[in-house]
Amino acid sequence: MRKRPALLLIFILPTLLFARPGHNHQPKPPAQSPATTASAAPTLAERLGFKATDKLLIINGDDVGMSHAANAATIDALENGLMTSATIMVPCPWFPEIAAYAKAHPNSDFGLHLTHTSEWKGYKWGPVASRSEVSGLVDPQGYLWPDTRSVYTNATPEQAEREARAQIKKALAAGVDVTHLDSHMGALQFNEQYFQVYRKLAKEFDLPIRMGSQATLARGGGGHQRGQLDMDGIIYPDYLIYDPRKQGESITDYWKRMLRDLKPGVTEMLIHAALPGEEMQHITNSWQDRATEHQLFTKDPEIRQLLDGQGVKRIGYRALRELQRKAHARRGSTGDTVKE
Secondary structure: OOHHHHHHHHHOOOHHHOOOOOOOOOOOOOOOOHHHHHHHOOOHHHHOOOOOOOEEEEEEEEEEOOOHHHHHHHHHHHHHOOOOEEEEOOOOOOHHHHHHHHHHOOOOOEEEEEOOOOOOOOOOOOOOOOOOOOHHHEOOOOOEOOOHHHHHHHOOHHHHHHHHHHHHHHHHHOOOOEEEEEEHHHOOOOOHHHHHHHHHHHHHHOOOEOOOOHHHHHHHOOOOHHHHHHHHOOOOOOEEOOOOOOOOOOHHHHHHHHHHOOOOEEEEEEEOOOOOOHHHHHHOOOHHHHHHHHHHOOOOHHHHHHHHHOOOEEOOHHHHHHHHHHHHHOOOOOOOOOOO
């Protein structure tokens, strides 16, 4: 199955995934003029030391640790290509290999792809936490459920939190200098109660997180969530590229179209780089797209020229983490956040 279309279906799920009985959205703040807003709250780009008009791009590699092919392609893209950060799936079989690499390369930019699902039919993994402690996350065969709906139906937010915390602690113990968090298949993002787990972990470990663009969140009923993160002092990119491919559009044409439309501010895009070969062919029928994404963002000169022509500045999540932690370190004794 192809992973991107499946995820896109999740992204456009109706408002009920975000809602729960008795949940009320926060009221909208009073309107402010652009000049007032700009003077009161610098943009994320400005807080990072850039101009508000600059286009900053995080090129993140997802699904690291899932396979040796994913690990090898990601390392190549980080060392020789355009990728600026990547996120590791701790429960997966090839976690030890990428964790050893991350420990040996402490300046690398690795976050965690918090994993509560195991979607492939012939290639599975279970939880990091004891199965008895997260029984609702486990299917009858002992693996994580293949989709987020099954997680929401059978598990609890408390179990999801327990498993996510176990993954974070395992990565830290293995020597991974975790730079950020995101959520595999959006399990911690497309349900309001599970989002609160995501928020809690970001605050507890003082890490920035992936968030959908505001317009996307608002369509799903989560338009209030960024405001909650702002109160916590948790940083997230301004935009996330997560639009569907047009019918018949190649993965190459898709990315060129997306990159031509970058806006000023900080944008995150995610790819699933993997080397072609029998390993990936036996895991997923999206192996060709994954191999193409590796090539595009490692060796393709047109992609580089497209970014250079717009003056795009590539950054990683480490810059966001350092900004966030610096702000938290400067909090007063009352807990008030010091604005940058």
